[in-house]
Amino acid sequence: MSAFRTHGRGHLDGPVVVIGTGLLGASIGLGLRGRGVPVFLSDPSPTNQAVAVDIGAGLPLAELGDGTPELVVVAAPPDVTADVAAKALADYPESVVVDIASVKAAILDDLRNRGADLTRYVGTHPMAGREKSGPVAARGELFTSMPWVICPAEETSPDALQAAQALATDLGAVVSQFTPEEHDEAVALVSHLPQVMSSLLASRLQGTPLHALSLAGNGLRDVTRIAASDPTLWVQILGGNAQKVVEILYHVREDLNRLIGTLEAPAAPGARLDLAQLISEGNAGQARIPGKHGGPPQAYSWLTVLVDDKPGQIALLLTEIGEIGVNVEDLRLDHSSGQNVGMVELSVLPDKHDHLIEALNDRGWRVLQ
């Protein structure tokens, strides 16, 4: 089944019950409350629940009384999600139940094995987060413009599917529909593998002399940025999607072994070709990553402008680029070592590149490329 992007036609009226008031559960509550939807909250930690109530994410679940929720959102940690979802399906026999765990197939299998009523269940995965956790860090806008994957089971009813879509779109997210298997394969590749490769690389930096690290450039910084992620979270994610991740890692190991063989005999016939193939295959894969706003990959032209490293310089540069009438597609600050000069790398549409360089030079900016 191929995925398609859909936009929910309905909105939630509530009441909505959110079970689990960590960062994501409390953010869902806040976002729905901001739309006027009645929300009731439950968390095994009375403190977490009280904080979530205090910040306005909803009312304590006890206040729902005999009411029937339109939707129950299970926002528990991945390893207890199936338990909590099964109990919710039993406790609320008239309600749609969704979960938001970052791995999908194992939870669905678990629920099916328990004989849960899957017509009312929808697995989902909002791809949003923060470096902080807990209800204190919650924000109603956390899901704005972020992907929210909806993974209905074969048994899921159209009404349940629509409620899940309404949850995501009411919170401003962009909905995609995948099967649970497709989802787990996709995130293994686009999310879990990058984490693994970044962590494997960064862990090599542990014992290095600091003067070697002084040569670090943007390449190293880019590749290791996500190596700063939270171990507790990633243990659950990698453990929960172990099979899909390990299948990709077998291929990585094959490529790594081939590369090691080549580098052990760099003068052997074919060694240069092997190395060229590794880099070329990386070129080909990298070029397939979609561009900004989900559009097709687009080749931008880059230029670098030297600025003094003090407040206001980058703003002034961008103001003048706005006056010149060119839209900046991407922007990075280059951390050069040892001098108080900043480099601003800008990407623009290729047909604007030469014009922008000329116009910036005319205005006295130092443009490197």
Add this chain to the structure above:
Amino acid sequence: MSAFRTHGRGHLDGPVVVIGTGLLGASIGLGLRGRGVPVFLSDPSPTNQAVAVDIGAGLPLAELGDGTPELVVVAAPPDVTADVAAKALADYPESVVVDIASVKAAILDDLRNRGADLTRYVGTHPMAGREKSGPVAARGELFTSMPWVICPAEETSPDALQAAQALATDLGAVVSQFTPEEHDEAVALVSHLPQVMSSLLASRLQGTPLHALSLAGNGLRDVTRIAASDPTLWVQILGGNAQKVVEILYHVREDLNRLIGTLEAPAAPGARLDLAQLISEGNAGQARIPGKHGGPPQAYSWLTVLVDDKPGQIALLLTEIGEIGVNVEDLRLDHSSGQNVGMVELSVLPDKHDHLIEALNDRGWRVLQ
């Protein structure tokens, strides 16, 4: 020998001969000409040499006549650098000869085996480049604020060392001194390993369904950015530093095998601990990468601001941040899918974080974190 940062005390007077007028050679010529230093150019390709002369990088070598160069810069491809440097040492018996290849120990060994006069030779490595090649892409400011590693041999005379340092500092680079072995080990780790890991990851994206790639976020984009690098160049770099790179890759393979074993039995005792260790070791390594301007790693606080995706919005935001009086340490644009809303991630010193959020909220900006 530990590395130290030094600032050349002298300047070059010339004449300087540059052998090889590709991107780097022609850029060196341009930069020195900009300081008034006489430069003479030679390239096995008459076209390359003519272009370099035309853009003002220097005069044809024939016009040097009987003059004795102060310095000869060998800017040939890595795999012919030793040949060209040996010939230069023989042809100009009074001159200092430096090379600029990105791998150092093998070239020094080669020259020593030939019995070259190493008192007049200095291996160097300017860590600068562009995505384009050839003399047309040359810029006199290419080396501004970039690291330039100087790797004297034990035989190198103080005068020769000083000439190499003067070359780098005259071109605005930041000089570090390493032994050739130290250099090759350092770049294997901070430059060659990131390239390998990024290429290995990106090559996995080749056969993936595009809808899976639609879930790509900044994590994947960061880790694969340098996978777009030029295969021809990287064949020479990886081939020239094969031994140092493969030694690191043995450790990566050990870690990868351990991870694969863990993911094959994710419910086994100790599996969670193994996964936590991988991510934690990545945390520890990543935290050792030096911060902006070569200073110690510094924890910045991040915040995200929603802006309309149209010209002038980011400039306006940065102008107002300047008015608020906060210095932006780093800045990234977040490519959210499917909506024309941009997210600007800003890092600031931790003690400015809350003040900035409050001030931006007061001015009507939508701040997410």
